[in-house]
Amino acid sequence: MLKIQNLHASVEQKHILKGLNLDIKPGEVHAIMGPNGAGKSTLGYILSGREGYEVSEGSVDFQGEDLLEMEIEDRARKGLFLAFQYPVEIPGVSNMEFMKESVNAMREQRGEEPLSAAEFLKKAKEACKQVQLPLDFLKRGVNEGFSGGEKKRNELMQMILLEPTLCILDESDSGLDIDALQVVANGVNSQRDGKRSFIVITHYQRLLDYIEPDHVHILANGKVVKSGDASLAKEVEKEGYAFLGQDNAEEAGA
Amino acid sequence: MSEQIDQALSRKYDAGFVSDIESETFPIGLDEDVIQRISAMKGEPEWMLEWRLRAYRSWLTMEEPEWAHVHYPKIDYQAISYYSAPKSMKDKPKSLDEVDPELLRTYEKLGIPLHEQEMLAGVAVDAVFDSVSVVTTFRSKLEEAGVIFCPISEAVHKYPELVKKYLGTVVPRSDNYFAALNSAVFTDGSFVYIPKGVRCPMELSTYFRINEQNTGQFERTLIVADEGSYVSYLEGCTAPQRDENQLHAAVVELVAMDDAQIKYSTVQNWYPGDENGKGGIYNFVTKRGICHTNAKISWTQVETGSAVTWKYPSCILKGDNSVGEFYSVALTRGRQQADTGTKMIHLGKNTKSTIISKGISAGNSNNAYRGLVQMGPKADGARNFTECDSLLIGDRCGAHTFPYIESRNPSAIVEHEATTSKVSDDQLFLCKQRGLDAEKAVSMIVNGFCKEVFRELPMEFAVEAGKLLEISLEGSVG
Ligand SMILES: Nc1ncnc2c1ncn2[C@@H]1O[C@H](COP(=O)(O)OP(=O)(O)OP(=O)(O)O)[C@@H](O)[C@H]1O
Ligand SMILES: [Mg+2]
Numbered sequence: 001m002l003k004i005q006n007l008h009a010s011v012e013q014k015h016i017l018k019g020l021n022l023d024i025k026p027g028e029v030h031a032i033m034g035p036n037g038a039g040k041s042t043l044g045y046i047l048s049g050r051e052g053y054e055v056s057e058g059s060v061d062f063q064g065e066d067l068l069e070m071e072i073e074d075r076a077r078k079g080l081f082l083a084f085q086y087p088v089e090i091p092g093v094s095n096m097e098f099m100k101e102s103v104n105a106m107r108e109q110r111g112e113e114p115l116s117a118a119e120f121l122k123k124a125k126e127a128c129k130q131v132q133l134p135l136d137f138l139k140r141g142v143n144e145g146f147s148g149g150e151k152k153r154n155e156l157m158q159m160i161l162l163e164p165t166l167c168i169l170d171e172s173d174s175g176l177d178i179d180a181l182q183v184v185a186n187g188v189n190s191q192r193d194g195k196r197s198f199i200v201i202t203h204y205q206r207l208l209d210y211i212e213p214d215h216v217h218i219l220a221n222g223k224v225v226k227s228g229d230a231s232l233a234k235e236v237e238k239e240g241y242a243f244l245g246q247d248n249a250e251e252a253g254a
Numbered sequence: 255m256s257e258q259i260d261q262a263l264s265r266k267y268d269a270g271f272v273s274d275i276e277s278e279t280f281p282i283g284l285d286e287d288v289i290q291r292i293s294a295m296k297g298e299p300e301w302m303l304e305w306r307l308r309a310y311r312s313w314l315t316m317e318e319p320e321w322a323h324v325h326y327p328k329i330d331y332q333a334i335s336y337y338s339a340p341k342s343m344k345d346k347p348k349s350l351d352e353v354d355p356e357l358l359r360t361y362e363k364l365g366i367p368l369h370e371q372e373m374l375a376g377v378a379v380d381a382v383f384d385s386v387s388v389v390t391t392f393r394s395k396l397e398e399a400g401v402i403f404c405p406i407s408e409a410v411h412k413y414p415e416l417v418k419k420y421l422g423t424v425v426p427r428s429d430n431y432f433a434a435l436n437s438a439v440f441t442d443g444s445f446v447y448i449p450k451g452v453r454c455p456m457e458l459s460t461y462f463r464i465n466e467q468n469t470g471q472f473e474r475t476l477i478v479a480d481e482g483s484y485v486s487y488l489e490g491c492t493a494p495q496r497d498e499n500q501l502h503a504a505v506v507e508l509v510a511m512d513d514a515q516i517k518y519s520t521v522q523n524w525y526p527g528d529e530n531g532k533g534g535i536y537n538f539v540t541k542r543g544i545c546h547t548n549a550k551i552s553w554t555q556v557e558t559g560s561a562v563t564w565k566y567p568s569c570i571l572k573g574d575n576s577v578g579e580f581y582s583v584a585l586t587r588g589r590q591q592a593d594t595g596t597k598m599i600h601l602g603k604n605t606k607s608t609i610i611s612k613g614i615s616a617g618n619s620n621n622a623y624r625g626l627v628q629m630g631p632k633a634d635g636a637r638n639f640t641e642c643d644s645l646l647i648g649d650r651c652g653a654h655t656f657p658y659i660e661s662r663n664p665s666a667i668v669e670h671e672a673t674t675s676k677v678s679d680d681q682l683f684l685c686k687q688r689g690l691d692a693e694k695a696v697s698m699i700v701n702g703f704c705k706e707v708f709r710e711l712p713m714e715f716a717v718e719a720g721k722l723l724e725i726s727l728e729g730s731v732g
Contacts, residue, residue, distance in 0.1 A: 048687050090698075
């Protein structure tokens, strides 16, 4: 599904990713943890193609294609989805309208007819219920005045509607109450079908109690410094990142 | 990003074709003689000619205004022809079948097939081509309701009492430089009269088009809604693509008698000039309405065209409890310049006004809002609410806000809110990450930004306005 080899990248002359490797097979859930500023969000942005990041070395293969050569919207249409750590608002554009356009963009890519308004509405209502947002959120402007938690649920709703093949969730669990945490976990679990893969970026073990990851990676100082199974997350929860050693921890935490 | 913006903004102007119609056009130049000839061409009565000449004489004493935030080379008023009519109009058509088919095709290209409009939309259209009103559809149905809707040149003959009574009462002959010029040389335009208590049975609509080279268009519209009546009026404009600048100096006067309501909507898409600022229409327009007791006037405009726009649809809230509204979307791109806004003059008690202005700037354009809210000494309990939002696309354009508030009544309340935002990289990134291309993303963001104004447009116009924005923004971001 996704193979990242020796990825080096910088933004504003700042070297952030320093030789990152990651191999994700279809159907797998990979959790990525690591100190603040380690480069986790940066990884998500580079994979989704955000402008302003410069890749100096390495390669990324996505479903047999060179991901780094593709336009942002083509990556999205080919199934790459990023749930943002900080979702932006688009005032005046209703959630409904926005999601309908994007769902139909995906369908066009797959050679399918666009959904009619009625068909779309039905799907949107289901997704809205699934993430436990009141239905009037479909009519509100995209993220306009949403609370932090509501924004995260809204991202999940989009993920459910768009049916991507690779989902990158950037701290979708931050700032959530316990109920919302379950909503996010259920959102992910309901979409696990043995083919769809997930990269779950999180600081907290508790999300991983609900979403059982196949692999856990610790990202520090722009590299994967340790990989393991679900038990690695528990270890981090208990011990912190002290095992990274003084140098790494300081640099990464700076 | 800017390079892509440049590229995208050099897109073609859709309505920029020239129609091959034989015209009768005056030689360029302006003096009392020309005015007499215009008047004679229209077979006007003596009082009308006198009115024009007086306007002309005051125009001669006036200076072209320079306070607006726009820059353009000095206009040579002697290099313009002040009258142009398609030849076949000489024997005026009695019905659509008699209209020059080439002319009708022009309208079709513009997306306003008169035949279809007549049958499907139920919109009555008065189409003004250069200086002459081509045909007014749906007249009989309107006549049944007692509504008068005809070219103003015809009204001068058929309803001289009404014209004499109201013409120049809202925008006096010497109101400003361009209004005075218009009063002297106006060639056609629409006249509407809605009798007492009548709700006009359909939307009335005019399309203006400038076709001839070096002609100015000076149309004059007068709408009178008598006591307790209602009318919704739509105005649309286009012009062919030419290298020379063309002048459009219109005057619109609205009179809303007690308890009457007038809703006036404009979609203006005059040729804006090319990416280097060559060519395009100078759109210098004076629009003003007067509200008597309990009356309401609502201006809604979507301005996407013209090289230079200078336009302030205004309301004089003379009667107690009268209401004025101004909803505006102004989009500038390339080297377009717009200085637009409104004046709300509160004279009566408990008068209310609302101003919602949305300015969108892209490319190297400049977009200014200029608004005056004036609370007179007798305007007890008057209220105004102004919201003025600017949206920038790219980083070489400008947005400017010039709100003027003059209150001479301590009980009056004036509220003003202003915001400036950009189509942010974050928003574009979110849209693209959800599979939308940049063009779709920008037009969606801009449409969202304009929502409050589009809501005020009649249905068929709202769709047109949305499409127009989409075309105007085509590829405005990479
Ligand atoms: N545009 C930028 N200019 C300069 N530095 C940047 C920029 N974007 C990111 N960085 C830096 O890159 C580093 C990695 O940032 P990133 O957001 O990827 O961290 P993270 O691992 O997601 O952290 P957190 O856990 O706090 O979300 C940080 O030190 C950050 O300050
Ligand atoms: Mg982060």
